[in-house]
Amino acid sequence: MLTDLINISKDAGSIIREGFGKNNAVEFKTDEGNLVTEIDKKTEKTIIDFIKKSYPNDSILAEEGGNNKGTSENLWVIDPLDGTTNFTHGLPLFAVSIGVIRSKDIIAGVVYDVMNDIVYSAEKGSGAFANDKKIYVSKNNIIGRSLLATGFPYNVKENPENTFEKFSAVTKSARAVRRLGSAALDICHVAKGIYDGFWEVNLNPWDVCAGMIISKEAGGIVSDFRGNEIDIYSKQILVTNGKVTNCLIDLLSNN
Numbered sequence: 001m002l003t004d005l006i007n008i009s010k011d012a013g014s015i016i017r018e019g020f021g022k023n024n025a026v027e028f029k030t031d032e033g034n035l036v037t038e039i040d041k042k043t044e045k046t047i048i049d050f051i052k053k054s055y056p057n058d059s060i061l062a063e064e065g066g067n068n069k070g071t072s073e074n075l076w077v078i079d080p081l082d083g084t085t086n087f088t089h090g091l092p093l094f095a096v097s098i099g100v101i102r103s104k105d106i107i108a109g110v111v112y113d114v115m116n117d118i119v120y121s122a123e124k125g126s127g128a129f130a131n132d133k134k135i136y137v138s139k140n141n142i143i144g145r146s147l148l149a150t151g152f153p154y155n156v157k158e159n160p161e162n163t164f165e166k167f168s169a170v171t172k173s174a175r176a177v178r179r180l181g182s183a184a185l186d187i188c189h190v191a192k193g194i195y196d197g198f199w200e201v202n203l204n205p206w207d208v209c210a211g212m213i214i215s216k217e218a219g220g221i222v223s224d225f226r227g228n229e230i231d232i233y234s235k236q237i238l239v240t241n242g243k244v245t246n247c248l249i250d251l252l253s254n255n
Ligand code: IPD
Pocket: 079, 081, 082, 083, 084, 085, 151, 152, 153, 154, 180, 181, 182, 183, 184, 200, 202, 203, 207
């Protein structure tokens, strides 16, 4: 299955790369901050057509609505283009994210960094990879030496869960905090040891499903802001290298 995931994410990535920098039709989902392009839809259709052909009994949960209720235990969770705002503005930071759940357990995931041609992948119990290379979270245990990342949800103007207060508190404690606009890639950058941690509120299952297994298989810890275990439907996510976890839990749960 992992080979299929890798191949289909690369096929999807080719469609995105082909469309990058072109004048694609854009629609607003809820407001002018929440975009969907014709490329999001075309990419999702390609992935779903493949699943329907190769895994006809599996269920599908996909961001742009291509859902399917199957009879098997497998659920494919798909973000065809994570980082649509970056894509639309010509910033080459976006990914295809596909995770597979079997009876509540995430069993495999891929995140394809389209413009850098890096496939992050993991299967339960087999470690995490960036292309063919095994990846691990960082070893840093000092918050003041941490490079961290976060994102702001589409309802950021309502300041859900004190988004700005948390951002401010963590920024004052860390070496630096980045906000690059693709949650799936952010989580993989924790898995690869680039970031020491990442947090965000109000993400959707398709933003986090593949990243959750990739970061866990790389040695990372995934929880809510109090350190409780989460599933893909959680409205808080904290991903760390396991060494700055307590300090981040302290900052995020008290601000
Ligand atoms: C978004 C990105 C972004 C995050 C948003 C997501 P999309 O996904 O992951 O980093 O901050 O909350 O919705 O809409 O580009 O697929």
